[in-house]
Amino acid sequence: MPADDTPRNDDNGTVNGRERQRGSVPSFLFISFVLFMLTNHSGDEFLARHQYQDALRSLSYQLSNFTAWRNGTESDFSLPDVDVTAQPLVDFFLHHGHLQDPNRASYHPNITGFLRGEGSAYNITLLSLAGETVPWKPLAVEYTSELNITEASERAGSWNWTASEKVALSLVEKPTVDPQTGQRLSDDVALAHGRIEFTDINTSDELRLEFEAIHFITNGSFYGFALPNGRQIDIRLLPSLVPEPHKNATADMIKPEIEARIKKLQQLIDDGNIVVDPDAPNPDEGIKTNCSFTFQAHLVPSKVPQYLMTELEEEIQKPTGASTVEPPRIAVDALFLSKDCGILYEIHEAEGLRSRTFFRKVTTYAATAGIVYLILLFLLIRQMEISRTPSGIARVSRWTLLFQATMDSLSFAGHITFAILFDGRASLSLVAPAFLACTLFIHEAQFAILVYQVQLPEDSVPTVQPTPNVNPSAVINPPTEAAPTAIVPTPPVVGPQPQPATATNTAATETPGLLLFWRFITSDPQIKVWFALFLFVIVLVRVILSPVMGVLYVAFSYSSIWMPQIIRSARRGRGSGLSKEYLLGTSACRVYLMLYFLVCPKNVLEVQPRQWTWLLAMFVFAQVGVVLLQDRFGPDFFLPARFKQVNVYDYHPVLPLPDAEAPEQSLGDCAICMDAILIDSSLRRRSEDKLERQMSSSKSNVKARTSGFFSAMQKRMVGGGATARKSYSLAPCHHLFHTECLEKWLAIKNICPQCRRPLPPL
Structure with a gap:
């Protein structure tokens, strides 16, 4: 049986009622890495x-x-002779102390x-x-x-x-004490x-x-x-x-x-x-x-x-x-x-x-930083609750989360390093922000992986619009599974395709080990994201050792916190789905930490103040303003007209009206609730009134008036108003739904409830 025909349970990820088994390769790689880290001393201790x-x-x-x-x-042993030429030179530059009152x-x-x-x-x-x-x-x-x-x-x-x-x-x-008396x-x-x-x-x-x-x-x-x-x-x-x-x-x-x-x-x-x-x-x-x-x-x-x-x-x-x-x-x-x-x-x-x-200053900073990271963690968890549905996750940019995850991973490494260097004096206080930064990093990375998995089928979803000149019967009675395949390309199947046994064995024997490892890394979305994040952090730790590169990284990361979200919303034609409290609270906490190290002259790291940090802070909040305005005025409100052609699927295309003499004025049955999708009678009256005005305005030629009447009758379509058009939704697979029903369904899954094909955002 082909792999695609295997019965699956999409709710809990099982096959034939059994839980899918993880491969042994990840466990082997993890154990090998741990053993390497434990045994690799490089002779330094000896x-x-x-x-x-x-x-x-x-x-x-x-x-x-x-x-x-x-x-x-x-x-x-003997003391060297005193250099009599040194003291006059020292006395010229340095005024020695004398007894004070x-x-x-x-x-x-x-x-x-x-x-x-x-x-x-x-x-x-x-x-x-x-x-x-x-x-x-x-x-x-x-x-x-x-x-x-x-x-x-x-x-x-x-x-x-x-x-x-x-x-x-x-x-x-x-003070030097006597080893015998301790005085x-x-x-x-x-x-x-x-x-x-x-x-x-x-x-x-x-x-x-x-x-x-x-x-x-x-x-x-x-x-x-x-x-x-x-x-x-x-x-x-x-x-x-x-x-x-x-x-x-x-x-x-x-x-x-x-x-x-x-x-x-x-x-x-x-x-x-x-x-x-x-x-x-x-x-x-x-x-x-x-x-x-x-x-x-x-x-x-x-x-x-x-x-x-x-x-x-x-x-x-x-x-x-x-x-x-x-x-x-x-x-x-x-x-x-x-x-x-x-x-x-x-x-x-x-x-x-x-x-x-x-x-004491470090302890005060650690307490403040711990409160900041606790607020960031609370805001992230609240946002994850708000965006827990596939439709909400589809709005979020994973790059925004990954940028913040790398920042928090470096913060964790920095706090832990300083906690060790302080030799127990301030280490306990620095463990608190380090732990919270690590927890925040894990949540952000997991949320980014979830966003990546949900958004993975986006590129395979067809974006072509259904042809307006569709036979009404084809809409009222949707075709079989083979029919839409000829109109809309079938999305490619994600994952390895079944191959003949001989071809698979030949490829396995001829493929180098490094290439097999790379295919394994790229085959699983979770492993691919974690591996990319691990490499990025390793490279970043090496780069940030340079003070100049560290400052450049801070400037780049803080200037790009919300920029990926703005770009995604503009490209997809949808709002961010991020709450105001998450946007404003996260930005305020991030900017506070940045201003402390790059503006405060008495920070714990003694970093010299840089005035351009204020411009960077204003730019961060400007990005927040753009994200909020996108939710209110449209994702592409700031773009010129020629750049507003967002290639998104339209769930509300213009469809032909059913016959006026039909006993039931509906487009068909909803594939979710199975009720009829009725046509508003006021919409038909508005269309007829418009035709009458067109006929009365042309009295010079009866023939032209008659031909205009019949041509208008043939071109009557659903879509006289925004409310009418949004009462129904036509999926790319030509299955018709109530808009309200489809919105509730997409809040749970982003696949068609009838044919199980991936659906674009509504």
Whole structure:
């Protein structure tokens, strides 16, 4: 028996009363993918474990040598000589801190957090300063007098220091405690470490340096080293940078810090918590720079008395809800010097944000974003209830749903990534918007697949109009199934066609595996949509890693939220079927998230404001206005007349009237309710009155009047008014219905109730 003759149950998708079995190929592919993801470690964890062990051995060696040096016994360690040419150059650019009156001003005792600012790079080699007349030239010449310019150029690498005008610092400060007693060793000295990121304003490329520094709280000064990511900094050398009176206090901080790092590293190795550094340098990308820096920094003093600053710090570290002074502004001036590369980099008043303040800010954002995504999910579910019928689904554009699905999938990935990076501090709050974004993505993708399946037969539905000169008997008594086939082409059968066994076996043996996989992907609508969406997200994740491409994607996606819906409505000649609350609510929520990141200067990602975002927001709401006007004034109201020729099927063609002397004035029986489709008597009276006026207006020629009467009688058609024409509907398969009956039927299924052929939208 051919496949098309197999008895089917269209309501629940069963064949011969049995549920259709899924093929084993999807399960095999899914299991293979899971196993690949679980077993594909690429050796990163093993390499990271070896790096941890090497770092542990290095720290143990440093501790033993530093302890011996501090005790005055034989040791391989010694402090390098102080470079007397560096300090005059630093003093010219940087004004060091001095003690403040504690009743009038103070310094921040802890600036753990994030700092952003702008900087300027100077080439201080002898060749670059040959034609310069800057006042600090003699100091720079003396500092780099023994520098080999060729070697300096090689160490500087490919990084463009001149274009590195933006700089960001992430810094962690912690007091050094005695490992025996657990007491803080000094109230005036703290160790700081972190990362510096320089950004090339031309390419948006980034250069990362790791730094270790010593912080003197009393005068707000920092002294430290900065090296490219991947090179280890020897913190034992920090005492060589500080002024002579502070060398012993700095040296006392080193041994407990090394012991604490050894203990932490050993614990990580024993517990198996090996973390692969995502920012580790990639050997395939090459080394951007190999310059080593020494730096000094100074905090800008605040106008807050010392006792109030102490209360504020205690409240930040251990919140109790007590009222304190408003946190003062954090600003830092810094100077980086690289003698081996001949580079001086100046940072002027980089503004900072405390990490605890930042985490509270992230929590507030997560709560707001969670509410926004909850509203979006609620609106989508409401819209899915409204558009649950085939006629409602046929109005919706699946591309509008897919655009939003990709946006929500990236939002889910971004929130989860930041939740992991925050190391439990704000991760729980970020899980809420991530979960809701993922749920929203799943609903949008499933709804898009449903829309795709319902709209799949659209291209196969015939759009030719029935011939007006149809024999009335053919309309009143519809022909058999073979009759309309000669007039209207039969829609192509979706799915594989039955082939002879020999041909199928031959094709199967000659078809490559990749082609078979592609045919499998494209044969199932659900698999095809999910596979296309998966590839699109994978490519998009790669593209959006670039800041420029990320902004372009946001602009493109937000400018195309409702554009596919507008195009579909205009092409199909039907309204969108989307409720006002869904259109306005979804647009408001999407635009709110976009404005937060691209307009708010204090957003959690520190994205610089872009004024063109307001134009993009207005364009989104302009699209909403067009969709609403399409529902009110027609889908093509904004198009010129020559573009309004929408190729849609007309269910209300002009049909001939039945004989006036027939006992029943009807076009036939409705194929759904089986009642007669009656002709309105007022329509016949209007047609006869029109004929009488035509006869009385021409009195000059009786013959012409008589011929006009008979010709008018032959051309009387149903269609004298819009109401009359809409009382019946003629399907492409020539089955006639009441319009009201067919509308109710199409709200359930979009096939003809008599011949089961697909029907176009009514």
